């Protein structure tokens with residue numbers, strides 16, 4: 001969509017129509033806006049944003065590429081630790097997707113790891129650009145790790161909306177994926193869990209609908 005003002009329409013239309021609108025939301029324009037390595041998250045506009053958190057290599061950057069339909073808007077890598085900054089991508093001139101460095105990459109030095117953690121924590125706890133929602137990307141094969149559970153605790157304590165995206169579903173058979181999703185949902189309790197594949201785009205419409213409902 002060019003930029004449909006969902007808020008205005010929300011005021012005018014019934015909830016049922018809004019659902020239809022979400023269904024037709026299209027990401028037509030996506031561009032890199034800003035890279036943050038310190039704690040200056042100011043953007044000079046008041047556009048809403050949603051953030052992508054998760055373990056290194058879970059596929060945060062790949063999920064963003066799949067959402068915007070571009071192979072290389074965000075750099076990805078087989079080697080964990082690719083993303084080192086918080087990168088803001090402006091979508092449809094209407095909102096931002098924010099790609100964060102992953103946590104839990106053992107090969108980083110302690111000082112590098114501390115820097116990453118500081119960056120994430122500053123954004124979660126103190127930043128004045130509070131995200132509308134945090135999408136926690138996990139590898140469906142790995143499930144929720146201790147670090148993910150710790151992250152969920154911090155996000156909840158800071159009253160963030162959380163959605164878990166169980167990525168790399170293409171790697172599992174249908175029945176194995178179903179079993180894994182069941183397990184993850186049980187552990188996630190009240191948080192919704194979406195199955196996803198950045199490789200095949202499975203779950204893309206549903207994820208875009210979710211994002212649209214927040215921004």
Ligand SMILES: Nc1nc2c(ncn2[C@@H]2O[C@H](COP(=O)(O)OP(=O)(O)OP(=O)(O)O)[C@@H](O)[C@H]2O)c(=O)[nH]1
Nearest residue numbers: 057058059060061062076077081082083102198199
């Ligand atoms: N099979 C499969 N591979 C995926 C999928 N998503 C990501 N990958 C692969 O997983 C690896 C890591 O992907 P990235 O998107 O760089 O992961 P990241 O979470 O951004 O990693 P960091 O930047 O290190 O935190 C790459 O080799 C991707 O090609 C998926 O849905 N299916």
Ligand SMILES: [Mg+2]
Nearest residue numbers: 060061082083
């Ligand atoms: Mg990345």
